[in-house]
Amino acid sequence: MQVVVTGGLGFIGSNLVSRLLQLGHDVRVLDNFSTGHERNLESDVGHSRLTIDRVDLTDAALTVRAVGSADIVYHLAANADVRDGWKHPRKDHEQNVVATHNVLEAMRVNSVPRIVFSSTGSVYGATAVVPTPEDAPFPTQTSLYGASKLAAEGLIQAYVEGGVISATIFRFVSILGPRYSHGHVVDFVRQLLENPKQLHVLGDGTQTKSYLHVADCIDALVMHLTPSQKLAIFNLGVDATITVRDSIGWITSEMGVSPELQFAGGSQGWIGDNPLIHLDITAMRATRWQPRHTIRDSVVETTRWILANQWVLERTK
Ligand SMILES: NC(=O)c1ccc[n+]([C@@H]2O[C@H](COP(=O)([O-])OP(=O)(O)OC[C@H]3O[C@@H](n4cnc5c(N)ncnc54)[C@H](O)[C@@H]3O)[C@@H](O)[C@H]2O)c1
Numbered sequence: 035m036q037v038v039v040t041g042g043l044g045f046i047g048s049n050l051v052s053r054l055l056q057l058g059h060d061v062r063v064l065d066n067f068s069t070g071h072e073r074n075l076e077s078d079v080g081h082s083r084l085t086i087d088r089v090d091l092t093d094a095a096l097t098v099r100a101v102g103s104a105d106i107v108y109h110l111a112a113n114a115d116v117r118d119g120w121k122h123p124r125k126d127h128e129q130n131v132v133a134t135h136n137v138l139e140a141m142r143v144n145s146v147p148r149i150v151f152s153s154t155g156s157v158y159g160a161t162a163v164v165p166t167p168e169d170a171p172f173p174t175q176t177s178l179y180g181a182s183k184l185a186a187e188g189l190i191q192a193y194v195e196g197g198v199i200s201a202t203i204f205r206f207v208s209i210l211g212p213r214y215s216h217g218h219v220v221d222f223v224r225q226l227l228e229n230p231k232q233l234h235v236l237g238d239g240t241q242t243k244s245y246l247h248v249a250d251c252i253d254a255l256v257m258h259l260t261p262s263q264k265l266a267i268f269n270l271g272v273d274a275t276i277t278v279r280d281s282i283g284w285i286t287s288e289m290g291v292s293p294e295l296q297f298a299g300g301s302q303g304w305i306g307d308n309p310l311i312h313l314d315i316t317a318m319r320a321t322r323w324q325p326r327h328t329i330r331d332s333v334v335e336t337t338r339w340i341l342a343n344q345w346v347l348e349r350t351k
Contacts, residue, residue, distance in 0.1 A: 035059045035259060038104045038146075040091060040137060041111030043070025045213045046152065049248045050108060050255055052078055057256065059083070064100050065111060066090040071349060074213045091133035094140075101140035106148040106259060109137050112183075115216055116156055117304045119178035130182035135189050142198045150258050153187055153205045155244075155269065155313050156180030165314035168205070168267050177306030187267075194265045202258040204251075207271035207313055210332040211248030212339045215350050218278065218303075219333060222285050223340045224347050230291040236303035239279040239295070243311045244271045247327035247335070254323050262321075269313035272325045278303075281333050288337045 037054050041047040042063030047070065054061045055078055063075075063086040078084055089100040091111055101107065113129035134151075141149065155166070157180050163170040175181040190201045208217060225233055254270050286293060301309045315325075327335075340346060 035105040038062045038107045040064045040109045045215050047110040048074035049252050053252045064089045094136045097136040098140040098143050104146045108150045110152045116179040126178040126182035131185045134186035138193045148200050150202045153183045153203050155205050155207050157184040165312045167314040200261040200264050203267045205269050207244040209248050210245050210336040214336050215346050219336045233293040235297050238297050241278050241309045242275045244275050245329045246271050247332040250325040268318045269315050271313040271315050275312045276329050284333045285337050
């Protein structure tokens with residue numbers, strides 16, 4: 035198949051590109067190189083079935099030309115950083131809403147029939163239903179990131195209802211694993227390399243979350259190369275949760291350090307942080323998909339990968 039992957043130089047996108055090439059597909063990456071890096075694809079660059087185009091998807095005309103003809107678009111390009119929304123309040127709208135609309139229009143103009151979209155558990159905001167199923171009520175948005183992803187989901191649904199495309203929307207928990215570049219594990223490893231005696235922790239350490247290994251995430255994404263329904267929405271996560279303190283214990287033991295922990299305090303790590311994220315994955319489990327990694331394995335493997343690839347710390351300073 036001819037597959038376009040937006041954000042294919044990023045953490046999840048590059049893992050997807052590698053898998054699609056292994057599966058024998060032709061892959062075209064569209065990326066503006068903002069948080070993504072060719073180094074993520076160093077084992078695949080030069081592959082005869084891979085092309086990488088530098089394109090900013092906030093430019094509508096460029097996006098129409100760049101998407102061109104394809105069987106499917108995996109739309110992963112986004113501002114994926116939920117924490118810093120209020121530092122640049124237009125960014126989530128531009129990168130996640132406007133860019134998604136441009137991709138959808140490019141698909142309509144080029145008659146590309148199918149999209150798979152990376153949404154987030156953050157769209158559930160301050161939901162009262164935990165574990166949270168796909169049809170839980172979620173009336174309150176708590177972050178600009180979550181709000182922008184929900185708006186993008188809405189646009190995709192409208193294009194599906196308009197008969198333009200079929201779509202699978204995945205709402206991920208936080209993803210861990212090789213090529214990881216943003217989130218608490220990278221923050222903690224960076225701090226501990228600089229000063230193994232002290233670790234500053236956002237919140238009070240009791241924030242409770244679920245994490246999924248990127249290989250399990252990619253397993254699910256590639257299952258949806260062909261449509262099962264006109265529109266499908268699935269949570270992606272694991273059945274377990276951990277606290278920030280659990281994660282600190284695994285990271286510090288992997289690094290062989292015993293820092294003094296300094297908690298910023300409060301139940302949230304940042305404005306809009308949901309102190310409890312646990313998605314109900316019954317719907318995905320009812321398909322052939324099963325997560326294969328525990329959260330502990332994912333945290334440990336991510337720590338090892340960062341330690342072995344410290345260029346990622348330089349790049350994300
Ligand atoms: N990492 C997670 O834990 C997680 C959780 C839930 C959802 N997601 C979603 O998964 C997707 C991938 O996330 P990631 O962690 O790999 O992030 P990432 O930052 O590593 O990758 C995003 C990629 O998109 C590119 N990009 C950003 N804006 C662009 C634009 N305007 N035009 C072209 N390219 C652009 C970046 O250069 C980068 O390569 C995102 O949509 C994110 O919101 C990620």
